[in-house]
Amino acid sequence: xxxxxxxxxxxxxxxxxxxxxxxxxxxxxxxxxxxxxxxxxxxxxxxxxxxxxxxxxxxxxxxxxxxxxxxxxxxxxxxxxxxxxxxxxxxxxxxxxxxxxxxxxxxxxxxxxxxxxxxxxxxxxxxxxxxxxxxxxxxxxxxxxxxxxxxxxxxxxxxxxxxxxxxxxxxxxxxxxxxxxxxxxxxxxxxxxx
Numbered sequence: 768x769x770x771x772x773x774x775x776x777x778x779x780x781x782x783x784x785x786x787x788x789x790x791x792x793x794x795x796x797x798x799x800x801x802x803x804x805x806x807x808x809x810x811x812x813x814x815x816x817x818x819x820x821x822x823x824x825x826x827x828x829x830x831x832x833x834x835x836x837x838x839x840x841x842x843x844x845x846x847x848x849x850x851x852x853x854x855x856x857x858x859x860x861x862x863x864x865x866x867x868x869x870x871x872x873x874x875x876x877x878x879x880x881x882x883x884x885x886x887x888x889x890x891x892x893x894x895x896x897x898x899x900x901x902x903x904x905x906x907x908x909x910x911x912x913x914x915x916x917x918x919x920x921x922x923x924x925x926x927x928x929x930x931x932x933x934x935x936x937x938x939x940x941x942x943x944x945x946x947x948x949x950x951x952x953x954x955x956x957x958x959x960x961x
Contacts, residue, residue, distance in 0.1 A: 790929040790946055794953035800915060800922040802955035807844035808836055811914060814852030827940055828853055831947035832911065839951070847916055854910040857931075864900045907931045909946050913954070925950035 796802075810829060818825060832851060833843070841849075906928065913923040927950040931942060 790927045790949040792925065792927050792949050792953060794923065794925040794950070794956070796923040796956045797920065802923070805848040805913075805915075805955075806840075807842050807847045808849040808851050808913075809844060809847040811850035811852040811912075814850075814854070814912065818853050818855050820855050820857075824939075824943070825853075827943045828909065828947065831944045832951070834944075835947055835951045839954075849922075850914040850916055852912040852914065854912065856908040856910075858906050859903055862902050864902070905931045909950065911947070911950050923954055923956070925953050 810832075815825060815829070820828075832853075836843075836851070907930075908926055908928045911925045912921055914920065915922045927946045929946065931939075
């Protein structure tokens with residue numbers, strides 16, 4: 768029983784840490800858009816100005832998008848094929864972990880009264896490890912919109928959702944790059960290569 772308790776702690780930590788690291792991604796797109804025709808981009812200032820985050824974080828996001836778009840062969844232009852806009856949402860996430868490992872001594876019987884209805888005081892007693900822990904974290908969503916400049920229509924939207932790390936500037940920048948990279952992995956949609 769003691770070994771089980773000692774093993775449970777690292778397993779729980781791994782599950783918790785892995786859930787903090789991942790970025791959950793989804794995307795949607797216009798099935799009629801010709802994604803192979805898009806070669807240039809620019810940022811859609813009007814949309815970006817509406818994003819409710821600090822100007823420093825906006826710069827970090829735009830810098831990460833620039834790097835990703837350049838690595839995919841896109842060129843920044845004054846007459847772009849695509850306009851890139853962003854939108855953000857932020858919410859507090861509360862996680863409750865019940866640490867009820869072990870059930871105490873069982874005794875012989877059904878319920879607290881044992882066989883024949885006799886009270887068994889040891890059924891629920893004995894050593895156990897219990898209690899709950901509550902943790903809060905900020906969960907954010909970053910939306911990246913790609914707008915066709917000729918049609919003036921949204922043709923692709925990617926969304927990344929995950930826990931944000933704001934303890935250090937370096938970690939925040941790294942997390943933002945990870946969000947952008949994971950989201951833009953979904954672009955172009957698989958149908959575009961068919």
